[in-house]
Amino acid sequence: MSESSTYSNCSPRYCECGSEIKRRTSWTDLNPGRRFEACCNNRKNKRGLHFFAWVENETCPRGKEILPGLLRRLRGMEDELRATTENFILMEEEKNKLEQKLREEEEEIKILKKQNLGMGQQVVVLEGEILSYRQRQRWFWVVVLLCFMIVIFFINMDDLVV
């Protein structure tokens, strides 16, 4: 396990490199919960170049036995919590997308309803036109019939004259 630690406040002291020395707590398997003081620039691969000193004695055997397992469980729980949170965020996003889609579809239905209404009005207008066309057609045939009768009448008159 890599070295991990938590910072805590203390009166400022400085390393030879000029960086502040801070008291921290180790959470490695070897030194779980053991406090130390180290330069802020101190990293695992640079130990020796910067200030480093344990503040507390080595963690007791019982602590070494129990703490790493507890830490792993804690980290597992943290991972689980993170995964659950991410899942929740994804679900929230999915929900938002679905709501957006629903809104769009509602909008589309509104438009379609309006179009439907417009078409209904058009049908009414067309029906009116068909009706007036039929009436005009009826009158046309009436006129044609009248003309025909007049022609017949005059032909008959001619016959009478001759």
Ligand SMILES: [Zn+2]
């Ligand atoms: Zn240093």
